[in-house]
Amino acid sequence: MSKRKPYTREMKADWWRKDSFFTMYIIREGSSLVIALYCFMLIAGLFSLTQGQSSFETWLGFISHPITIVFQVLTLVWTLYHSYTWFQLAPKAANLWMGEKRVPDSWIVNAMYAALAGCSALGLIILFL
Amino acid sequence: MAEIMKMSILRYRPETDEKPVWQSYDVPYNHETSILDALGYIKDELDPTLSYRWSCRMAICGSCGMMVNGQPKLGCKAFLRDYAGGELKLEALANFPIERDLVVDMSDFIAKLESIKPYIITQEPRSLDDGCTTQTPKQMEQYKQFSMCINCGLCYAACPQYGLDNKFTGPAALALIHRYNNDTRDQGKAERMKFINEEAGVWGCTFVGNCSVVCPKGVDPAAAIQLGKVESAKDYVIQMFKPGE
Numbered sequence: 001m002s003k004r005k006p007y008t009r010e011m012k013a014d015w016w017r018k019d020s021f022f023t024m025y026i027i028r029e030g031s032s033l034v035i036a037l038y039c040f041m042l043i044a045g046l047f048s049l050t051q052g053q054s055s056f057e058t059w060l061g062f063i064s065h066p067i068t069i070v071f072q073v074l075t076l077v078w079t080l081y082h083s084y085t086w087f088q089l090a091p092k093a094a095n096l097w098m099g100e101k102r103v104p105d106s107w108i109v110n111a112m113y114a115a116l117a118g119c120s121a122l123g124l125i126i127l128f129l
Numbered sequence: 130m131a132e133i134m135k136m137s138i139l140r141y142r143p144e145t146d147e148k149p150v151w152q153s154y155d156v157p158y159n160h161e162t163s164i165l166d167a168l169g170y171i172k173d174e175l176d177p178t179l180s181y182r183w184s185c186r187m188a189i190c191g192s193c194g195m196m197v198n199g200q201p202k203l204g205c206k207a208f209l210r211d212y213a214g215g216e217l218k219l220e221a222l223a224n225f226p227i228e229r230d231l232v233v234d235m236s237d238f239i240a241k242l243e244s245i246k247p248y249i250i251t252q253e254p255r256s257l258d259d260g261c262t263t264q265t266p267k268q269m270e271q272y273k274q275f276s277m278c279i280n281c282g283l284c285y286a287a288c289p290q291y292g293l294d295n296k297f298t299g300p301a302a303l304a305l306i307h308r309y310n311n312d313t314r315d316q317g318k319a320e321r322m323k324f325i326n327e328e329a330g331v332w333g334c335t336f337v338g339n340c341s342v343v344c345p346k347g348v349d350p351a352a353a354i355q356l357g358k359v360e361s362a363k364d365y366v367i368q369m370f371k372p373g374e
């Protein structure tokens with residue numbers, strides 16, 4: 001008779017706290033929660049715009065409340081962190097060549113930062129024009 | 130042989146143990162002692178009942194994977210000197226069922242490797258008269274690092290997606306698909322696309338990235354999988370425009 005009795009170790013709900021690499025991964029992915037909430041906030045703003053001026057002003061009051069401002073700053077910082085991690089990983093998702101040589105990873109990462117700076121500048125120009 | 134290292138090993142003897150238990154050994158070591166050497170010392174001098182796997186002791190057979198202080202490592206490629214002043218905790222490779230002590234049951238991993246058609250597929254059989262196939266350095270660069278895999282399973286032990294749901298095809302098998310799909314000698318890509326496209330294929334990956342960190346052979350499975358996602362997305366669009374399918 002077989003003496004085999006393979007033992008399966010369960011993964012507990014806090015598996016990501018056991019290893020700093022996994023903790024950083026969960027922090028990276030966690031940004032999607034605040035970004036989703038932030039998007040709902042913006043959609044609510046759009047909706048209130050269709051409901052007339054007083055409704056929109058209530059929304060303006062809501063987003064300039066100190067607690068909401070803290071939330072927006074948190075969203076910004078968390079999103080920037082996510083962007084940083086994504087830019088670091090981006091070369092893995094690209095197989096770019098120039099003739100017989102692979103495009104260096106640093107070029108891809110720098111191009112991502114340049115694109116971010118370009119888009120942000122464009123946003124600011126549109127805002128203040 | 131001056132220093133002594135305290136090594137705790139997670140033991141599991143299926144005929145007597147309900148669940149794994151820790152057991153400690155004091156092992157003398159010097160600058161050259163690998164973890165595999167230390168296990169050999171325990172087996173020869175202290176406790177012949179300890180079970181572990183090894184063969185080549187030079188990071189090429191892929192047998193000696195285990196968790197060393199929580200990180201997947203090859204026992205023959207990790208050295209006690211790097212853990213000096215601390216304690217060593219050895220455990221069977223994570224995310225696989227423990228068969229006995231440091232030995233795991235890898236059959237699921239092996240079945241996955243076999244399932245993805247990991248060999249060169251040609252549509253037209255070639256004869257010796259056709260001469261040798263040439264590849265440029267650039268063509269070879271497309272798949273070479275992915276062909277260095279020794280099937281040790283460390284990347285599966287490092288992958289929480291595989292740990293949470295072992296239906297996921299996993300890093301090494303997906304990297305192996307990439308290896309063959311990107312070899313100019315191969316014509317089997319169409320047959321392998323289904324393994325990439327399915328839920329358990331590349332889309333089961335959330336880009337944790339730990340597989341590439343732990344690989345002892347410098348393979349970058351995370352890169353292969355992300356490139357697989359690009360291929361899969363392209364394939365999806367192409368299928369949409371194919372008439373009559």
Ligand code: SF4
Nearest residue numbers: 278279281282284344
């Ligand atoms: S990809 Fe690396 S870690 Fe994964 S099985 Fe192959 S050699 Fe081991």
Ligand code: FES
Nearest residue numbers: 185186191193205
């Ligand atoms: S004994 Fe062969 S890889 Fe370690």
